[in-house]
Amino acid sequence: MAKIDSAYSYYLNTYGSSAVSRYDTHKKSELRNTYNRIVKLNKESPLYKISSSGDVKKFAIDIKENTRRIQNVASSLSEGEDGLWSNFQKKIAVSSDEDLVTAEYVGNGNDAENTDSFSIEVKQLACPQVNYGNYLKNNALDFAPGSYSFDLNTVSNSYEFQFNVNEDDTNRSVLAKLAKLINGAGVGLNAKLVMDDRDMSALKIESVQTGLEEGSKALFSIYPGTENASIQAMDTLGIDNTVSQAANSSFLLNGKEHSSLSNTFTVNNTFEVTLHGVGNENEPAVIGFKTNADAIADNVEKLVSSYNGIIETAHNYSSTQPESHKLYYDMSNVAYRFYNEFESMGLDIADDGIIHIDRDALTDAVTEEDSPVYFSALNRFKDTLKEKASQASLNPMAYVDKIVIAYKNPGHNFIAPYVTSIYSGMMLDQFC
Secondary structure: OEOOHHHHHHHHHHHOOOOOOHHHOOOHHHHHHHHHHHHHHHHOOOEEEEOOOOOHHHHHHHHHHHHHHHHHHHHHOOOOOOOHHHHOOOOOEEEOOOOOEEEEEOOOOOOHHHOOOEEEEEEEOOEEEEEEOOOEEOOOOOOOOEEEEEEEEEOOOEEEEEEEEOOOOOHHHHHHHHHHHHHHOOOOEEEEEEEOOOOEEEEEEEEEEEOOOOOOOOOEEEEEOOOHHHHHHHHHHOOOOEEEOOEOEEEEEOOEEEEEOOOEEEEOOOEEEEEOOOOOOOOOEEEEEOOHHHHHHHHHHHHHHHHHHHHHHHHHOOOOOOOHHHHHHHHHHHHHOOHHHHHHOOEEEOOOOOEEEOHHHHHHHHHOOOHHHHHHHHHHHHHHHHHHHHHHHHOHHHHOOEEEEEOOOOOOOOOOOOOOHHHHOOOOEOOO
């Protein structure tokens, strides 16, 4: 039987919090093109079995996510219409006080002139709802062995939870069991054990969501089941006790008061703003744009960083995945094509394929008279890297350790468009 739980666990722990980019959405024509490329790729693909190496799943996921990052960065730097230089002159937002507020430019380049800068004074951060249970002695057992239940109501749904207490349980093991139950349910709550210096533990439950819609009193409520045993268990647990209600953020935008359910929101569909702290009264942070030279250097750094990420992935698995050298050669060769041009603009390609940036030299290069030469090299590097990343993304299993069982008869075989589902579903048999 295929084992995919470890793959999901690794993905969620490593990449689950990654922000979704607008470049992750695609038109029907783009999806159709991707499908056609998969069909063509797998038409002549040999039959193979994946090695049982423990990190095959991790390697494939890392390839997929790093190539996705390359494609997104390259796409964001391919929207210019005023010549080569405009691709890397993508606007970059900057905050005068990043401890209070950070911002990212999410506009399309045509609206920048309408919102050059604005001030924001943070009065209150958006907060989640927190429920705090009673502290119980870790090694004691305050519950009679048996089955218990409680109901959880959220703004949109109701859930029933059931749990068992065994004779060999302790208060600590029961609380740990409940935390795992709530976290695994995917209901938008985080539960964890909190310990004190008296060898006692309590269960803290916090909502992922922040803020309250008008008319709402709570983000979630917990009630015991109707049985007397469940009611007594809830009295012992105390997790129905709300210690702090959710609250909206409050801020002044150019002196005008606003609020938001979250600490992250957009302004004029141009800036994505994230609040981090409350500032002093009448001392707002100012959000604006970086200078052209700084924006260009930052965008080049972002592209180089995405390239370095896939090279580091190849190095990280070199001792356990023999085929990782193919990933290294495919990606590093893209950079080595531009070795001379890069060296002239402060991009040094080390022996291990990693690119190191001399920011001062880069800034000088992109602002001098010969800058079109450098922009031409950067654009060709960007486009070539994006294409190579796209190929790797279609079939990351091409770079993992595997055993070829049989080659197809060239030109006399059936189309097999779903071979890459080996990656998509992580159907890697533990007995391979």
